Amino acid sequence: MFGNLSWSAIPFDQPIPLITSAVLILGILGVLGLVTAKGWWPYLWREWITSVDHKRIGIMYIALGVLMLIRGFADAIMMRTQQALAIGAAHGYLPPEHYDQIFSAHGTIMIFFAAMPLVIGFMNFVTPLQLGVRDVAFPTLNSVSFWLTASGALLVNISLFVGEFARTGWLPYPPLSEATYSPGVGVDYYLWAIQISGVGTLMTGINFVTTVLKMRCPGMSYLRMPMFAWTVLAASLIIVAVFPILTACLAMLTLDRYFGFHFFTNTAGGNPMMFWNLIWAWGHPEVYILVLPAFGIFSEVFSTFSGKPLFGYRSMVAATLFICIVAMMTWLHHFFTMGSGPAVNTAFGISTSVIAVGTGVKIYNWIFTMYGGRVRLTVPMLWSLGFIFTFVIGGMTGVLLAVPPADFLVHNSMFLVAHFHNVIVGGVVFALFAGLEYWFPKAWGFRLHEGWGKAAFWFAFFGFWVTFAPLYILGLGGMTRRLQHINVEEWRPMLQLSVVGVGLIAISAVCQVTQLVVSILKRDQLRDVTGDPWDGRSLEWATPSPAPFFNYAVMPDVEGEEAYWNIKQRAMETQQMGPEPTYHPIEMPVNSSVGFFTAVFASIGGFALIWHIWWLAGLALLGAFAGFVVFAWRDVHEFEVPAEVVAQVDRARRAARDAFLARLRAAEGEPS
Amino acid sequence: MTDVEFPVSVEALRRIREDPHRLGHRGHPVREVVAGAGHGLTGPASKRIIVGYGFWIFLLSDFVMFACFFATYAVLQGQTAGGPTARDVVDPTRVAVETTALLLSSFTCGLSFAATNARNKLWTQVFLGLTGLLGLIFVLLELQEFIELAQRGATPQRSAFLTAFFSLVGCHGLHVTLGGVWLATMMAQLQVKGFRREIMHRLVCFNLFWHALDIIWVALFSVVYLMGSLT
């Protein structure tokens, strides 16, 4: 009746997951109770859950990402403390079967449910605003994408208290992940969570390729797009090209596990090396999906806070597309030690190093953006400078790993762990925090508190290095990764130093949360009145803060690069706004619950498939199909926003800007 | 977003004749501006173009997924574990009938789209129905093939080669089946709602999907059945 599900699935005998789950469930129930008591459900349903507005969806992605970042960080704290304690005769507090789940969950959550949603969240929020349009190409599909990602995250978190998670690492290599060696539900949780959220991500890729290529405001040719939009295009092209590989590869493993197929088994001719190739053919481009929009964020931040256009724009575009293409040609560097032979290793080693050319060009272009500028050392700029230091070193260690004989010494060691954290934290996470500070006012109408932001940065920067520099040393000392306990006494000092770094990062996290709370409490002092708090250069700063749901009352007509900067300069010179445009009614897409319900059925179906509750899985599939049909049958797709409403919103925007220009005129031409 | 009337393709053909390499004639005044084509200078594309474009991108991603199964088939095709080889599992006659059915269904699908362009509901439904029928024949024949193989002991659990064979062929068959379900839903929608804008968009997508499946089948048939019968 309930497949393999029974009461023994709940970890009554393991205090850590049991207590964590209990606390989390109580917390969630508390939040749900609060929302019910305050009567917020109609608002939440109407304005957020069924919203197809790219800004709302972007914010929800970011919220999901931040929550999962915290969960992933908790896993990291456990891992580093376990390794610092379990040395020699001591065995720490996490037995192997538990530790193995934690590091697997850490990687899975950080990549799929923290980094990806955060990056996609920024893509969602910013791209249509920067392109001067009102929404993405497929707004409802966008909502489905988000909810499917959330469904995957839900499944991974359910594994905490019902059953177990995969114990194979964040990539479930066969034969270890086959049914023979991992007969439990752990790998199944992984497979279904990633498949479901992978569908969502693929749809996001399709959505943004179409948006960037086919939906730009009049006058915005390709070479007039902001740099962030280019990186969104490149990342989305990679998503479309490689997520199907992930789908196929995990589907093959699923068939092996469920039906006894022989794709990757030890018997009957299966070939586990095939899995390695397929999964890394997805896996390496995946990190470029993360890092390219991060580079885009830095391009925006460097140029805005230097008060200058980005240096070498066309060069940057070329470098971005170059990275986009070459990223898909390097995957074998993840298994140089598989014995493919010197010719193959050389080819992939060289292709991997070649990507450093594109990245190097970008770094220098950012540096020369600052040349001749007025660099304002705001919080986003601090994150960007911290990124240059951190990422360049991380990139360097990456090129070292790209040399096969060197890799033969440090593959799968703590050196590797330090390298990829170096580039992901230094590159992606630092960018996300810079972007959060930068675009927060556009989303909420007030800036974040600068002082707490700076504190968060400094603790994160030093915390990162104190955590991971010891890991480089350990890797060079010969320590391999994923050890539940350590038998080499010499490694103890570095392992303990690393935990100190974790403490510093934890303080940074506390600073971030404090910053948010303080900013909300002080929002009136931090109010962004004009919509352009940073003297920005791209179109999103032409809108008020927060941006109205239709983004632009009248679609801008772009005449040169840095669309908004030109408009602004003209206004500053004449010291008045342009004439008021004619307002027309606007058609906007209606909300839809299809995303939410698809995810509900996906979650039920995924859970049912994991526990072999076949009738429930069938019902969920039917339910999802019924949901599609109901959605497909709707008659109303758009609603009209009357011209008066549009005019009202836009006149308020113009008034705020007029007031700013009036203050300018009154200050008698003192430079802004 | 503007909504350009069907079909934009005639305009596009004219433009292609005038400017075959899409140089845009920079420096020369652009003589005509096609609003709603999404070419940057003229604002966002029409919904019709956007839907078609996005669906093409989806099809390309689906091709990548099939490519993975093809690659796996190539790697595993020799791993017969002492069991049946490609020669043993290929039945040329049945495959010929399947191929005929599928290619014919693509033809009837094209005919249905011609009827759609002419806004003729009856003939659209007739040809869509024929398409579905031919697709059903294809799927049933494939199911028959799988059952017969399984009865002979050539199951996907027998060897890695058979795993790859059943998965590749099965993946395509699953796509055809889902396409059939989509077709049935489309026919119902068309009957009830007529040639509304979104129905037209979905019919375009369905046509693209069905023809894409045909392309995949040609590759599959060549790699698996033709080459398999030669080993």
Add this chain to the structure above:
Amino acid sequence: MRTPHRHRRAIGRRYRLAVAAPALGLAALALAGCAGGVLDPAGPVGADDAKILLDATLIMLAIVVPTILLAFWMAWRYRASNTKAQYRPEWSYSGRIEAVVWAIPILTIMFIGGLIWIGSYKLDPFKPLPAKTPPLEVQAVSLDWKWLFIYPREGVATVNQLVVPAGTPVHFSITSGSVFNAFFVHQLGSMIYAMPGMVSQLWLQADRPAILLGQSAQFSGDGFADMEFQVKSVPAADFGAWVQGVRAGGAVMDQAQYTRLARQSQNEPARTYSRVDPQLFQMIASQKLPAAPGPEPQNPRHAGREVSTGGRN
């Protein structure tokens, strides 16, 4: 409004600290990582690998350090409060700078590419080492969660213990009886995967007598942390004596013993076997002897918590 002089100095100091602290850290890194690590090799393969690692590092540092310093200098010099620096708000292109900016990474990568090409061929794990003495043959099998070493010519076997004569090249044939592992003795040099149904080859040599750490460098399950083995390099003359000593022992490594050994167990003590079936490795590698079974929940040494049998074949 001009920043007070004191404050400017304080800011400058803070940014100097931001650069100096990590730089000192890196220096400590370089020094501390030496003894006992991969940069302290005990054999020629390890020495060559380490040399390439250091060469590549030096090439990269030559670019990376000036780049980082340039970035910080640029931000510092053109900070908004520095009115002495010229503000050039329209300047965003320079062909000459572009040429240099593309050339630097391209040249660097050409150097690294050369290192890659030459190094990959020279240090191909399958490539034999030059030998004045006949090489020692060792067949290694990774199991859950221990290593079985077979000395085919000497006719003995060990578990979790590898003894080799110093100065003699050792030819490893490596396979796995269960899941992927990686054979790794970090002070001897390169690692290579141990894969079921396949035989990887590796040539290593210890130049001096030493006791070294051997690990598996590819995660393979719950008992992975215990897959360490001791590598003892002994003077060539003593090696023969060691073999004699093992032959004098009692235990035998035949197919039955192997099947018992293949079952999942953690923390296996190091031990030796005085005789070994000469076909054993071949049968494991070709999978005539089936791969090891997975977790057996009823086994008292089993530590897992599987709650479903999944699609077990």
